[in-house]
Amino acid sequence: MTYLRSGLASAWLMAAAAILPAAPVHAQDLELSITAPAGAGGGWDSAARSLQDVMMKTGNAHSVQVMNVPGAGGTVGLAQFVQSAKGSPNQMLVGGITMVGAIITNKAPYNLTNVTPIARLTGDPLVIVVPASSPYQTMADLMEGIKKDVGHTIWAGGSAGGADHILAALVTQAAGVDPAKVNYVAYSGGGESLAAMLGGQVTAGVSGYGEWQGQIESGDLRALAISYPEPIEGISAQPLKAQGVDIELVNWRGIFAGPEISAEDKAALETAVQKTVSSPEWKELIKAKGWSDYYAPSAEFTSFIASEDTRVHAILKSIGLAE
Structure with a gap:
């Protein structure tokens, strides 16, 4: 009888465990x-x-690994991520406005509705620079050069259709030239476009301010303007709007999980990211990199992405980069 009672108790405990909710996933x-x-x-x-x-x-x-998957404005990495991270509680992807543009221009098979937005993280001011040896001292000088010879005004930046490309085309348009004629050279990473700038292979470049901050501060690159609507403390380059050019563009970045993750796993990732970006360590880091805190939680970020897709598509269409 003792054995029978013990067996019945074990069976009851197993059945109870099957209907009880799983233990919560701890961020740490x-x-x-x-x-x-x-x-x-x-x-x-x-x-x-x-x-x-x-x-x-x-x-x-507990541990975090970073994997680089370059190509086509982030759409190669996005496609690989969608296929490998389905339902995964431990995979995330960085993306941003450049990926939105690349998805549209490349007619990519996957878009940001195929992944799970976790949080918008930062807003990076785009900066327009020229090499230190450039004859262009001001933004007005550069725009005058575009007017005179758009074909010989060579721009360096990230992938085609991304934020860098959009800004170069908008500046070309503001100079009174057909933006479809912008001579833009797309590079797969900031290091490559920086090398082109320092090597004198291009006229001007566009990137996130933080990427080229060191070269700007050392004097190897001259910053002509930033794309933020207002001045930023610690950045001497003035906004395009303050220089009479009616353009503003925020290079935002966010973090995503894979498709079809559970509500519990999504909550664990949201909590981990939210606690991270609320920490003094994160605030110190983004200040050092010249980034702005642009945090938005999952629900707000999801709505933001939908509005950005509409806005970026309209911009790309207006400058001949989308149908």
Whole structure:
């Protein structure tokens, strides 16, 4: 009888365990892989590695690895991520406005509705620069050069259709020239476009301010303007709007999980990211990199992405980069 009672108790406990909710996932137990869908040295790579560093320093993840998958404005990395991260509780992807543009211009098979928005993280002011040896001292000088010979005004930046390309085309349009004629050379990472700038192979370049901050401060590059609507403390380059050019553009970046993750796993990732970006360590890091805190939680970020898709499509269509 004792054995029978023991067996019945074990069976009851097993049945109860089957209907009880699973134990919550603790953020500090997370073992994560973050895909940076671009080469080393660029903005997405920097964002992924910054998140990696602070999540581990603050104990909001046990381990974090970063994997670079460059190509086609992030759409190669996006496609790989959608296929490999379905339902995964430990994979995330960095993306942003450049990916939105690349999805549209490349007619990519996947878009940001195929992944799970976790949080918008940062807003990076785009900066327009020229090499230190350039004859262009001001934004007005550069725009005059575009008017005189748009074909010989060569721009360096990230992938075709991305934020850098959009800004170069908008500046060309503001100079009174057909934006479809912009001579834009797309590079897969910030390191490559920087090399082109320092090597004198291009006329001007566009990137996130943080990517080229060191070269601007050292005097190797001359910053002519930023794309933010208002001046930013610590950045001497003035907004395009303050220089009479009616253009503003925020290079935002966010973090995504794979498709079809459980509500519990999504909540664990949201909590881990929210605690990370609320930490003093994160606030110190983004200040050092010249980024702005642009945090938005999952629901707000999801709505924002939908509005950005509509806005970016309209801009790309107006400058001949989309149908």
